[in-house]
Each structure stands twice: as C-alpha cells, then as structure tokens.
Amino acid sequence: MDSFALTDATLVTPRKIRSSATLVIEGGRVAGFGRGAARAAQVGPGSFVYPALINVHDHLRGNYLPRVGPKGDAFYINWSPWDNDLKSSKTYEERANISVEQMYHLGAYKNLFSGVATTNDHFPHEFNEPFIDHLPIRVIREYCLAHECSSFDLKWGDGIEIEHRRAVERNWPFITHLEEGFDPESQDGVGILERAMCLTEHDLLIHCIGFSDEDIHKVKKADASVAWCPASNFFMFNVTCKIRKILRAGVNVALGTDSTHTGSVNLLAEMKFARNVYRDLYGEELPAKTLFDMVTTNPARAFRMGDRLGALETGYTADVAVFRAKADDPYESLALAEPEDLELLLIAGRPVFGDEARYGELFGPLVAQGGFSSIRVADRPCFVKGDPAALYRGIRKAVGFTKQLDYLPFEPGEGRT
Numbered sequence: 001m002d003s004f005a006l007t008d009a010t011l012v013t014p015r016k017i018r019s020s021a022t023l024v025i026e027g028g029r030v031a032g033f034g035r036g037a038a039r040a041a042q043v044g045p046g047s048f049v050y051p052a053l054i055n056v057h058d059h060l061r062g063n064y065l066p067r068v069g070p071k072g073d074a075f076y077i078n079w080s081p082w083d084n085d086l087k088s089s090k091t092y093e094e095r096a097n098i099s100v101e102q103m104y105h106l107g108a109y110k111n112l113f114s115g116v117a118t119t120n121d122h123f124p125h126e127f128n129e130p131f132i133d134h135l136p137i138r139v140i141r142e143y144c145l146a147h148e149c150s151s152f153d154l155k156w157g158d159g160i161e162i163e164h165r166r167a168v169e170r171n172w173p174f175i176t177h178l179e180e181g182f183d184p185e186s187q188d189g190v191g192i193l194e195r196a197m198c199l200t201e202h203d204l205l206i207h208c209i210g211f212s213d214e215d216i217h218k219v220k221k222a223d224a225s226v227a228w229c230p231a232s233n234f235f236m237f238n239v240t241c242k243i244r245k246i247l248r249a250g251v252n253v254a255l256g257t258d259s260t261h262t263g264s265v266n267l268l269a270e271m272k273f274a275r276n277v278y279r280d281l282y283g284e285e286l287p288a289k290t291l292f293d294m295v296t297t298n299p300a301r302a303f304r305m306g307d308r309l310g311a312l313e314t315g316y317t318a319d320v321a322v323f324r325a326k327a328d329d330p331y332e333s334l335a336l337a338e339p340e341d342l343e344l345l346l347i348a349g350r351p352v353f354g355d356e357a358r359y360g361e362l363f364g365p366l367v368a369q370g371g372f373s374s375i376r377v378a379d380r381p382c383f384v385k386g387d388p389a390a391l392y393r394g395i396r397k398a399v400g401f402t403k404q405l406d407y408l409p410f411e412p413g414e415g416r417t
C-alpha cells in the first residue's frame with residue numbers, strides 16, 4: 001500500500017493550517033495536498049491532522065512506575081543521589097523482574113500511545129542497538145552523546161571532545177544532560193563545553209536548570225538546543241530552568257518526558273505540566289503554538305532532522321498523528337489531548353496505531369498481513385503494531401500482580417489460551 005490519502009482534513013503543517021484539505025502520502029513521504037489517491041480515508045471536521053510528535057528526551061529502559069524521588073522536603077543537589085535512591089528503591093527491585101527487551105517495548109509504547117513517532121533513547125548505542133529495529137516507533141540512531149559534562153558522570157561514549165567531533169563530522173546531534181544540579185561543577189556545564197571547544201549548534205543540552213543569564217546568552221550565540229523536562233526537574237529539584245528567559249533569548253527549545261522514573265507518564269502529560277508550570281511561575285500563558293513547536297519542529301531541528309521530520313510538507317517523511325478535536329484551535333486542542341484522543345499514528349506512511357471504525361477499511365488489508373494486534377482504548381477497538389497486550393500480561397506475570405502502568409491506555413484481557 002504505497003499510495004493513499006487522508007481527505008476532508010484540517011492539516012496543521014504547521015507552516016499553515018489547511019482546511020478541508022487532502023494529504024497525499026506516497027512511498028512513505030508526503031506527496032502533496034491537492035489531488036486524491038486511489039485509496040483514502042475521510043478524516044472529517046471532528047479531528048485534526050498533525051505531524052507526529054517527537055519526544056526529544058527519554059531513557060527507554062527506565063519507563064517503570066511509580067516514580068522514585070527525594071524524601072520529604074529535601075530535594076536533590078544533582079542527579080547523583082537520585083541514582084543511589086533509584087537503585088535501592090522498591091520500583092527498581094520490581095523492575096528487575098522484567099527483561100531489558102520488555103522495558104524497551106514499554107518505553108516505545110509509552111511514546112506511541114501519546115502520538116510520538118520519534119524519540120532518542122539517551123543511552124550509549126551499545127545499550128539500545130539490539131532493540132531499536134524491533135520497536136514500534138522510530139528511535140534515532142544518529143546521535144553522539146555524553147551522560148553529562150562533569151567529573152562524576154557515567155562516562156558514556158568516548159568522551160566529550162571525541163563524541164562532539166564525531167557529531168560535527170556526521171551532522172548529528174551531540175546529546176548530553178547539562179547543569180542538572182546546583183553543585184559548583186554542575187553549574188559550570190556551559191563553561192566545561194566552552195573550554196573544550198564543544199559548545200556549538202550540534203549540542204542538545206538536557207535540563208539546564210543551573211543556567212545563569214550568561215549561560216543562556218552563550219547557548220543562544222552557539223545556536224545549541226535545549227531539552228526542557230519540567231516534570232522531571234520539579235520532581236527531583238523543585239525547580240526547572242529559566243524557561244521564559246531561554247525562550248525570550250530565542251533558543252531552540254524542545255520538550256522531553258525523561259523516563260517515568262522521574263518525569264511525566266507521556267509527552268501529552270508533559271505538555272500539560274509545562275503549561276501549568278509556566279502559568280504558575282510567570283502568571284502568563286505559554287502559547288499553545290509554542291508548546292506545539294516544542295514537540296514537532298523544534299526537536300526535529302535539535303536532532304538535525306528538520307529537513308525531513310516534524311512537519312507535513314511535501315517530501316517530508318509521512319509521520320502523521322490524528323487526534324480528536326477538543327477545541328476549535330488545533331494547537332489548543334493538542335494541548336488538551338489525552339491518549340484516548342489519538343485516532344491514527346503513521347510512521348513513514350505506515351500505520352502503527354489506528355481506530356478501527358475510522359481507519360480499519362483503509363489499512364485493514366495491511367493490518368491483516370500480520371504484525372498487528374487489537375486492543376480497546378476508551379472502548380474503541382483499535383489496531384496497534386506489535387502486541388502490547390501480551391507485553392502487559394507478561395509484565396504482570398513477571399512481577400506477580402496486576403501492575404498498572406498509566407501510559408498503557410487499555411486493559412490487556414486474558415489473552416489467547
């Protein structure tokens with residue numbers, strides 16, 4: 001099924017909003033907007049069609065619940081005491097019953113059910129390489145990394161200078177946690193990058209809660225990107241970065257969930273948290289369009305994939321998310337969306353999730369070829385790539401009780417005997 005169209009759709013490209021439009025997809029790419037195709041599904045006025053979302057920061061094997069954080073009123077000074085708390089927690093002990101492969105699938109489905117087509121698993125390549133090809137979403141391979149830029153970090157990759165040089169050579173992002181804490185060394189993250197001659201447009205800097213005004217200025221001047229993970233930041237540190245100053249400086253900011261060990265249950269929840277936090281901190285609204293850019297065009301740019309991901313433009317990869325409309329304005333609508341509102345998710349023109357009543361006819365023949373299963377989300381029969389219900393049952397069996405994972409919006413049932 002190489003060519004099909006979504007018709008009678010409100011398309012949020014997002015360069016413009018096209019009403020009563022047709023989105024033509026051919027060979028996994030957006031082919032255009034004008035003419036139809038032999039096969040088509042009508043979207044109708046009750047839904048909006050967006051570029052599929054991009055979660056700029058996750059650790060896929062860390063998406064277990066409940067969260068692990070500081071006790072009482074004492075928040076952390078940096079990530080290091082959190083890592084100790086995690087590894088001595090009940091959550092971690094329970095998680096040890098689950099295979100790494102299962103954890104990767106949970107992380108992928110957490111993202112899929114929130115309309116995310118693309119994410120980065122912020123771990124060294126050798127950790128995720130065995131799993132990436134088997135996951136139902138796109139997990140990028142094109143990145144270089146550090147854990148963070150301090151003497152006590154986890155020594156991921158080949159060191160800041162080598163990883164950064166490789167990122168420049170390959171035009172990949174150099175992804176690192178930075179200034180996630182308040183000890184003197186964490187606060188010097190931008191300085192460490194600068195002195196290593198590694199503060200450039202290739203950098204994707206995660207958290208940045210210790211940024212001074214001068215740091216913000218330097219990051220803007222370098223044209224580096226910032227990954228904002230407010231739920232994780234508040235949970236661990238009771239504070240986030242100076243997000244309004246960072247935005248006003250014109251820095252490219254993308255929103256990330258982090259893992260559910262500290263962050264939101266998924267990207268849609270993170271969007272709501274971000275909006276609420278912004279309102280609480282500054283007494284003003286973070287515009288829904290700004291938030292939208294943080295989960296589409298901005299992370300695509302941060303990944304150095306802005307020429308092919310994050311928008312519905314001719315020639316772009318056909319990553320498409322259709323959500324039920326919850327407000328007249330499509331950006332406000334997405335800011336209100338829940339996993340139950342996701343109606344269709346395409347990755348490179350191939351469906352990975354769809355409402356059977358709406359999209360079963362168009363994609364039924366493909367789904368029937370295998371590799372899909374059926375679940376009920378908010379009482380709607382849906383097809384989904386892979387078998388997340390079997391995964392969920394496997395998790396429950398492994399831990400020995402009816403574990404609830406809030407990012408899986410369905411009950412797995414008993415399964416086939």
Ligand SMILES: [Zn+2]
Pocket residue numbers: 057058059122177206258259
């Ligand atoms: Zn992280």
